[in-house]
Amino acid sequence: MSVTTGIVLGAATYWITQTAVAVSAASGVLEAGRKRFDLFGMVIVGLAAAIGGGSVRDLLLDRPVFWVQDQTYLIVAIVTALLIFFLARRIPLPPRLFLVPDALGLALYTVVGTKVALAMGTPGLVASFMGVITGVVGGILRDVLCNEEPVVFQGTLYATLAWGGALALIGFYLLPLSTPWPELLAGGLIFLGRLVAMRWQIGLPKFHAR
Amino acid sequence: MSVTTGIVLGAATYWITQTAVAVSAASGVLEAGRKRFDLFGMVIVGLAAAIGGGSVRDLLLDRPVFWVQDQTYLIVAIVTALLIFFLARRIPLPPRLFLVPDALGLALYTVVGTKVALAMGTPGLVASFMGVITGVVGGILRDVLCNEEPVVFQGTLYATLAWGGALALIGFYLLPLSTPWPELLAGGLIFLGRLVAMRWQIGLPKFHAR
Amino acid sequence: MSVTTGIVLGAATYWITQTAVAVSAASGVLEAGRKRFDLFGMVIVGLAAAIGGGSVRDLLLDRPVFWVQDQTYLIVAIVTALLIFFLARRIPLPPRLFLVPDALGLALYTVVGTKVALAMGTPGLVASFMGVITGVVGGILRDVLCNEEPVVFQGTLYATLAWGGALALIGFYLLPLSTPWPELLAGGLIFLGRLVAMRWQIGLPKFHAR
Numbered sequence: 001m002s003v004t005t006g007i008v009l010g011a012a013t014y015w016i017t018q019t020a021v022a023v024s025a026a027s028g029v030l031e032a033g034r035k036r037f038d039l040f041g042m043v044i045v046g047l048a049a050a051i052g053g054g055s056v057r058d059l060l061l062d063r064p065v066f067w068v069q070d071q072t073y074l075i076v077a078i079v080t081a082l083l084i085f086f087l088a089r090r091i092p093l094p095p096r097l098f099l100v101p102d103a104l105g106l107a108l109y110t111v112v113g114t115k116v117a118l119a120m121g122t123p124g125l126v127a128s129f130m131g132v133i134t135g136v137v138g139g140i141l142r143d144v145l146c147n148e149e150p151v152v153f154q155g156t157l158y159a160t161l162a163w164g165g166a167l168a169l170i171g172f173y174l175l176p177l178s179t180p181w182p183e184l185l186a187g188g189l190i191f192l193g194r195l196v197a198m199r200w201q202i203g204l205p206k207f208h209a210r
Numbered sequence: 211m212s213v214t215t216g217i218v219l220g221a222a223t224y225w226i227t228q229t230a231v232a233v234s235a236a237s238g239v240l241e242a243g244r245k246r247f248d249l250f251g252m253v254i255v256g257l258a259a260a261i262g263g264g265s266v267r268d269l270l271l272d273r274p275v276f277w278v279q280d281q282t283y284l285i286v287a288i289v290t291a292l293l294i295f296f297l298a299r300r301i302p303l304p305p306r307l308f309l310v311p312d313a314l315g316l317a318l319y320t321v322v323g324t325k326v327a328l329a330m331g332t333p334g335l336v337a338s339f340m341g342v343i344t345g346v347v348g349g350i351l352r353d354v355l356c357n358e359e360p361v362v363f364q365g366t367l368y369a370t371l372a373w374g375g376a377l378a379l380i381g382f383y384l385l386p387l388s389t390p391w392p393e394l395l396a397g398g399l400i401f402l403g404r405l406v407a408m409r410w411q412i413g414l415p416k417f418h419a420r
Numbered sequence: 421m422s423v424t425t426g427i428v429l430g431a432a433t434y435w436i437t438q439t440a441v442a443v444s445a446a447s448g449v450l451e452a453g454r455k456r457f458d459l460f461g462m463v464i465v466g467l468a469a470a471i472g473g474g475s476v477r478d479l480l481l482d483r484p485v486f487w488v489q490d491q492t493y494l495i496v497a498i499v500t501a502l503l504i505f506f507l508a509r510r511i512p513l514p515p516r517l518f519l520v521p522d523a524l525g526l527a528l529y530t531v532v533g534t535k536v537a538l539a540m541g542t543p544g545l546v547a548s549f550m551g552v553i554t555g556v557v558g559g560i561l562r563d564v565l566c567n568e569e570p571v572v573f574q575g576t577l578y579a580t581l582a583w584g585g586a587l588a589l590i591g592f593y594l595l596p597l598s599t600p601w602p603e604l605l606a607g608g609l610i611f612l613g614r615l616v617a618m619r620w621q622i623g624l625p626k627f628h629a630r
Contacts, residue, residue: 271488332488335491335494336487336488336491336494354564354567359457360461360565362460363455363458363461364456364457364458368460369460369464
C-alpha cells in the first residue's frame with residue numbers, strides 16, 4: 001500500500017504508474033532524439049512527457065503535485081531516459097516498440113486522473129477532462145518542447161479514447177460494481193480501443209477551414 | 211447572482227463571460243482548422259483559448275481555478291467548438307466574423323482579471339498584469355499548441371490595449387465613481403480601442419535586432 | 421533584509437536576484453527582436469524569460485509566486501525590456517554581451533531555487549530539479565513563445581551545470597560549512613563552469629535516433 005499525496009493507491013496501481021512514467025519518458029527521449037537535442041534536453045523532454053500531465057492536473061485541482069514528495073517518479077523517469085539514450089545510440093529503437101506500453105500508460109493515467117478529480121468533488125465533466133489532461137498533456141508538452149505540432153491532435157484515436165474511457169468510468173461508478181471493476185473496465189476500453197485504432201488506422205474527422 | 215470561486219459576479223457579467231468563453235473557443239477551432247488537426251485537437255485548442263488565460267491567472271494568484279467547480283464553462287466551450295467544427299465544414303466562416311465579439315471578450319476578461327487580482331490584495335502593477343494574462347494568455351496558448359508564433363505579439367494593438375485598460379481601471383477606482391462605472395469605462399476603452407486599431411491598422415513599433 | 425514570500429533573503433541576494441531578472445529580461449527582448457515581434461511581444465517574452473522559472477517552481481511547490489506580492493520584480497523586468505528595446509534600435513547589441521551576466525543569473529537562480537525547495541522539505545533529487553527549473557525554465561518559455569527549439573537543449577553546457585551545482589549544494593550542506601559558503605561554492609561552480617564551457621565550446625553528447 002503506497003500513499004501518494006492524498007489518495008491511497010494499491011501497490012499494483014503504484015507500480016503500474018511507475019511503468020507508465022518509464023514508458024512516457026522513453027517516448028520523450030525518442031522524440032527528442034530526432035531533434036538532435038543533447039543528453040540534458042532528452043532528459044527534460046522525457047521528464048515533461050512522463051510527469052507533465054499529472055502535474056498540470058494537480059495544479060488545476062490545487063492538490064500537492066504527485067512527484068514532489070516521492071522522488072521515485074523522478075528517479076524512474078531519469079534512469080529510463082538515460083538507458084534509452086545510451087541504448088538508442090547502439091541499437092535502432094523503432095518508436096513502434098513503445099506503442100503498446102504507451103497505450104497501457106494512457107489507460108492508467110486517464111483512470112487515475114479521473115478518479116483523483118472525482119475524489120476532490122469536481123463535477124463529472126470536469127473530472128473526465130482531468131483524466132484526459134493526465135493522459136495526454138505529457139505528450140503535448142513533449143511535442144511543444146520539440147517545436148512540433150502535437151501528434152495527439154492528428155493521428156489515430158488517442159485522446160478521444162481517453163475521454164470516452166473517463167466518461168465510461170463515471171458511468172460504471174453509477175452501477176453496482178465494486179472496485180476494481182469500474183477501473184478495469186474503463187481502462188480496458190481505452191487500452192483495447194487504442195490497439196484497435198492503431199491496427200486499423202481509425203481517426204477522427206478533420207477539416208480545413210475555408 | 212452567480213458565485214464563482216470567491217468573487218461574486220453579477221448575473222450579467224457571468225453570462226457575458228460565458229459569451230467570451232464561446233467566442234474564444236470558436237477562435238481556437240478556426241485556428242486549429244488551418245492546421246488540419248482532428249476534432250479532438252480542435253476541441254482542446256478551443257478549450258485552451260477559452261479558459262487558458264483565467265486558469266493561469268488563478269494558478270498564479272493561488273485561488274481555485276474558475277472552471278473546476280462549475281462545469282458550465284467547459285460545456286459552453288465544448289459545445290461551441292463542436293458547432294463551429296461542423297458548421298465550418300459546410301459554410302466558409304471567415305475568422306473576421308469573430309473579431310468584434312473577440313474584442314468584447316478581451317475587454318471583459320481583462321476587467322474581470324484585474325478586479326480579481328485587486329480583490330486578493332496584489333499591488334497595482336501586478337493586478338494590471340493579471341488582467342492582461344486573463345485577456346491574452348488563452349490566445350498565446352492557442353498559437354503555441356498550433357506551433358505558430360503568437361499573433362498577439364505581432365498584429366494591431368491588442369494586449370497593449372488590455373494593459374492600458376487595466377491600468378485605467380485602477381485609476382478609475384481612485385475616483386469617486388461607483389460600480390459599475392469604472393468597469394464600464396475601462397472595458398469600453400479596451401473595446402473601442404480595439405475596433406479603432408483594427409479599422410486603421412494601428413500597431414506598435416517593431417524592431418529587428420542588429 | 422528583504423522578506424520574499426516565506427524565505428528571508430539577505431539584501432545582497434535580493435539585489436543580485438533583481439540583476440538576474442534584468443539580465444534574463446534583456447535576453448528575452450533580444451531573442452524576440454529576431455522574430456519581429458512588437459514592443460508588447462518583447463515585454464512579454466522578456467517577462468517570461470525573467471520570471472517564468474521561479475513561477476513554475478513556486479507553483480509546483482505550492483508556495484506563493486514570488487513576484488505577486490512584490491511588484492519590484494515586474495518593474496525591473498519591464499523597465500529593462502523597454503530600455504533594451506529602444507537601445508537596440510539605435511545600437512547593435514550582440515547577444516554575446518549578456519552571456520556573462522546570464523551565467524551569473526543561472527548560478528544564482530539555481531542556488532536560490534534549490535534552497536527554497538529544501539526549506540520546504542522536498543527530497544534532495546526533487547530539490548535539485550527545482551533548482552534547475554528555476555534556472556532554465558525561463559529560457560525555455562522564451563524560446564517556446566518565439567516558436568524556436570529551446571537553445572538550452574542544444575548548445576554548450578548550461579542546464580547540466582545547473583543540475584551539477586544544485587547537487588553539489590546539497591552535498592556541501594552535509595559538510596561542516598556555515599552559510600554562505602555552500603551557496604558561494606555551488607554558485608561559483610556553476611558560474612565558472614559556464615564560462616569554461618563557453619570558452620572551449622564544451623557540450624554534451626547528442627544522438628540522432630535511428
